[in-house]
Amino acid sequence: MARAGLTTERLVRTAAELADEVGFEQVTVSALARRVGVKVASLYSHLKNSQDLRTRLALLALEELADRAADALAGRAGKDALTALANVYRDYAREHPGRYTAARLPLDPETAAASAGVRQARMTRALLRGYDLAEPDQTHAVRLLGSVFHGYVSLEAAGGFSHSAPGSEESWARILDALDSLLRTWPAPGPGHPHP
Amino acid sequence: MARAGLTTERLVRTAAELADEVGFEQVTVSALARRVGVKVASLYSHLKNSQDLRTRLALLALEELADRAADALAGRAGKDALTALANVYRDYAREHPGRYTAARLPLDPETAAASAGVRQARMTRALLRGYDLAEPDQTHAVRLLGSVFHGYVSLEAAGGFSHSAPGSEESWARILDALDSLLRTWPAPGPGHPHP
DNA sequence: ATCATTTGCCTAAAACCTTTAGGCTGTTCC
DNA sequence: GGAACAGCCTAAAGGTTTTAGGCAAATGAT
Numbered sequence: 318m319a320r321a322g323l324t325t326e327r328l329v330r331t332a333a334e335l336a337d338e339v340g341f342e343q344v345t346v347s348a349l350a351r352r353v354g355v356k357v358a359s360l361y362s363h364l365k366n367s368q369d370l371r372t373r374l375a376l377l378a379l380e381e382l383a384d385r386a387a388d389a390l391a392g393r394a395g396k397d398a399l400t401a402l403a404n405v406y407r408d409y410a411r412e413h414p415g416r417y418t419a420a421r422l423p424l425d426p427e428t429a430a431a432s433a434g435v436r437q438a439r440m441t442r443a444l445l446r447g448y449d450l451a452e453p454d455q456t457h458a459v460r461l462l463g464s465v466f467h468g469y470v471s472l473e474a475a476g477g478f479s480h481s482a483p484g485s486e487e488s489w490a491r492i493l494d495a496l497d498s499l500l501r502t503w504p505a506p507g508p509g510h511p512h513p
Numbered sequence: 514m515a516r517a518g519l520t521t522e523r524l525v526r527t528a529a530e531l532a533d534e535v536g537f538e539q540v541t542v543s544a545l546a547r548r549v550g551v552k553v554a555s556l557y558s559h560l561k562n563s564q565d566l567r568t569r570l571a572l573l574a575l576e577e578l579a580d581r582a583a584d585a586l587a588g589r590a591g592k593d594a595l596t597a598l599a600n601v602y603r604d605y606a607r608e609h610p611g612r613y614t615a616a617r618l619p620l621d622p623e624t625a626a627a628s629a630g631v632r633q634a635r636m637t638r639a640l641l642r643g644y645d646l647a648e649p650d651q652t653h654a655v656r657l658l659g660s661v662f663h664g665y666v667s668l669e670a671a672g673g674f675s676h677s678a679p680g681s682e683e684s685w686a687r688i689l690d691a692l693d694s695l696l697r698t699w700p701a702p703g704p705g706h707p708h709p
Numbered sequence: 710a711t712c713a714t715t716t717g718c719c720t721a722a723a724a725c726c727t728t729t730a731g732g733c734t735g736t737t738c739c
Numbered sequence: 740g741g742a743a744c745a746g747c748c749t750a751a752a753g754g755t756t757t758t759a760g761g762c763a764a765a766t767g768a769t
Contacts, residue, residue, distance in 0.1 A: 320717060320764065347755055358757080359718045367756065396704065423671040453679045457687040460674060461661065464688070468664025469656070475619040478656060483649045491653040492660070494700055504694040506687060508592065517747075543726050554728080555747045563727065 321355050325363045328353065329373045336374060336415025344415070346370060371422060376432055378420035382409055383433035386440050394447040396497040402444055403466055403493055410470045417470070438463075448500040458500060465496065517551050521559045524549065525569045532570060532611025540611070542566060567618060572628055574616035578605055579629035582636050590643040592693040598640055599662055599689055606666045613666070634659075644696040654696060661692065 331353055336344045346367050350357040364370050382405065389401040410417035424432060441459045450458055469489065472478065478485040527549055532540045542563050546553040560566050578601065585597040606613035620628060637655045646654055665688065668674065674681040 323717080345755065346757090355717095356719060357755080358720080358759095361757070362717060421667075421671070426672065426676065429672065453683070454687070456677075456679055457684045457691070460665070460668070460684045461688050461691065463668055463673070464661050464664030465657065466664070467668060468660030468662070471617075471667070472656070472659055472663060475617070476622065476625070477659070480622065481652075483652060485656075487649070488653045488656045491650070491702060492657050494702055495653070495657065495695055498698075498700040499691055499695045502694075502698075504690055506690055519746080541726065542728090552748060553726080554730095554749080557728070558746065 321353060321359075323353060323355065323359070323363055325373070328360065328363055329370070329377055332370060332374050333377055333413070333416050333419075336419055337413050338415070341371075341374075341415045341418035344371065344374065344419075371419065372424065372428065374416070374419040375422040375424060376428075378413070378416040379433040379437070381413075381416065382406070382420060383436040383440070385409060386437055390440055390444060396493075398444045398447055399462075399497055399500070400493050402441065402462075403489075406466045407470050407473070407489065410474055414474060417474070421467070421471075445500070448503075450500070450503055454503055458503065462496070465492065517549060517555075519549060519551065519555070519559055521569070524556065524559055525566070525573055528566060528570050529573055529609070529612050529615075532615055533609050534611070537567075537570075537611045537614035540567065540570065540615075567615065568620065568624065570612070570615040571618040571620060572624075574609070574612040575629040575633070577609075577612065578602070578616060579632040579636070581605060582633055586636055586640060592689075594640045594643055595658075595693055595696070596689050598637065598658075599685075602662045603666050603669075603685065606670055610670060613670070617663070617667075641696070644699075646696065646699055650699055654699065658692065661688065 328349060332344050332349050335348060335352055339348070346360055346364070347357050349370070350360050364373075385405045386402055389405045390398055393401050424434075429435075438459060441462055442455065444462075445455050445458055448458075469492065473485055478488065524545060528540050528545050531544060531548055535544070542556055542560070543553050545566070546556050560569075581601045581604075582598055585601045586594055589597050620630075625631075634655060637658055638651065640658075641651050641654055644654075665685065669681055674684065
């Protein structure tokens, strides 16, 4: 009987392609087995179970995102860096929707701590060195940026901004303008402007 | 044979409880049938299929969110309104994680257009009347707020901000401060500050 | 080169979810 | 009461997950 020469890594990469083509939800051990031309049970030599496959896929996506982020940030600072990092997420989500969804999979704390997610957080923090933020504001800003990037990209992928003017492209640019401005003039805590 | 007296609405409400208890992903026609004490096939008189159940659950959650938003916004303006609306999303996600996940389900355009999602968008826009934003900046700001609320709540639910200082509560407060400040001084488009 | 071991893929089978088809029995309404 | 409908049931087919056990190809020692 001819052997297919499967490995866990190869399977996960194939699963990533599958995810981008048919959606992360549709990535199933069965579908993966079909695609690599092998019986379903054979995959259980390489994968613990279905959840294991999804987790590995998530870790792959987190790595790829972190790699792209590192590339994008190299040699940039300030708004340039902000824009570059933001576009890493948006572009990745558009090029690889299934992988991007996978990257959003909730991981248990230990797995998350060992993932490339921490690399991404570190890079976001590095980006903020181009602005003048002391702790704990820097952490708040890291969380804000993460929220905006993830939130915008998710809503856009769900079709939230299509079919209405102005275009999503323009909003994205203006939101980055706004974030840049906000980071340069991060406000002190408080109830906001005092009513005169 | 005693009749259970099921209706589609009752099933969807039960599915919502189920979602909050075991997670949206685990909401299945079978699990729902078990919970209401009926054979699986019986549910297909009330639900078109599994996807139909999930969609109805999403619509329920969107309605509940819009209702809470309307309550929260009544009689408030400015930062008060901003905080109230933001907390609607965060509190709802914490009280009803399954429902909140359901509300994030991508809907086909017609369904989305007929959902309470548009009511939510309208209310966010109404909130912004307390700030001085002309179109198209108002739309950009609506999208920014939606992104931050959804993004923050999602990352928080995924455990992104736990086990690290400062606490998520504090970041949330400071991010709302920052958004309020940003909305009061929304910047003009451009590359940012000119370098001196 | 041969034999033993390990490895990789297979078949078989059980458990669960989805969906359709058809039947029986309460309920409703003349 | 009886006709018609509605609501829940059984049956069955098809798909996914996972475990168990088998056979053959690759590996490596003698």
